[in-house]
Amino acid sequence: MHWTDIAVNLLSGQLAGEIDQTLENAKAAGVHRVVALASDLAEATALQAIQADYPALKLTAGVHPHHASEWASDRVERLVRLIQHPAVIAIGECGLDYFRDFSSREAQRAAFEAQLELAVEHRRPLVLHCREAYDDFIPMVARYRDRLPGAVLHCFTGTADELQAALDLDLHIGITGWICDERRGTELRQLVTRIPDHRLLLETDSPYLLPRDLRPKPKSRRNEPAHLPHIARTVAQLRSQSEQALSELTEANVKQLFQL
Structure with a gap:
């Protein structure tokens, strides 16, 4: 079986010093x-600087809502250059986060809309982030959805209504180890069965x-990509699918969404 971890914070403080071992462990686990996520343009640049040493590594380039206050008109030109890198397969991680509000909500919406526009213009899929912001997030994505090649709502931990809203927009859904938590993941364990086969993706969001x-x-x-098969095993059991079937369908979804 083969697996793809669609969301790894590879340059986080917990992983940055052990990239070689992290990726070796991942490979050994299947x-x-x-996919290494960028949270801002500096991180996207740093990821591209190391990617030559790890040719199998895929990247994103974008601005997380936590960093939306840093967005300015010159960021558009810089981001356009960054997404030309051959290892970049999506714009992101971008979206809205009204739980932390590290950037003002106005700044978050402005940065998100700019990245939605770039995704349409350059025909790039998106890795999306939404936390306690669905009332604004869903309408914003809806305005662009018919012109987007695709998008995944990464690290989904929302409600049944939020899942349905995302599925109504034909978004892929990223499931993390949250589903392995008998305390916080109870609702997600029920909702994962509602995700159509062709919309399911798996991730660790490591090191978290x-x-x-x-x-x-x-x-x-510390979480790491090598633990993805453990998450997959739980998802397969909950969905009454074999791990082999889950591997095959999620790999097909990765290739379709990210145009691989």
Whole structure:
């Protein structure tokens, strides 16, 4: 079986010093493709600087809502240059986050809309982020959806209504180790069965969201792509699918969404 981890924060403080080992562990676990997320343009640039050493690594380029206050008109030109890199397969991670509000909501909406426009203009899929902002997020995506090649709502942990709104927009849905948490993941464990086969993707969002039921737990308490098969096993059980079937359908979805 082969797996793709569609969301890894590879340059986070917990992983940046151990990229070689992290990717080796992933490969040994059957995770043959890793997508490294960019949270801002500096991180996108840094990822591209190391990508030559890891030719199998795929990248995104974009501005996370936490960094939306840094958005300015010159960012458009810089982002356009960054998405030309051959390893960049999506714009993102971008969207809205009204839980943290590290940037003003007005700035978040402006940066998000600019990236939606770029995705349409350059025919690039999107890796989307939404937290406690669906009332604004869904209408914004809806205005562009029929012109977008595709998008994944990454790290979905929302409600039944929020899932349905995303599916109505024909978005892919990224499922993390949140589903392995018997306390916080109860609703998600029920909702995962509602995601159509052709819209499901898997991710770790590492180094965050270490699966709560992972045994033995790593001493570092750090999540990494090598734990994706553990998440996949839980998803397969909940959906009454074999792991082989889940691997095949999620790999097909990765190729379709990211135009691989």
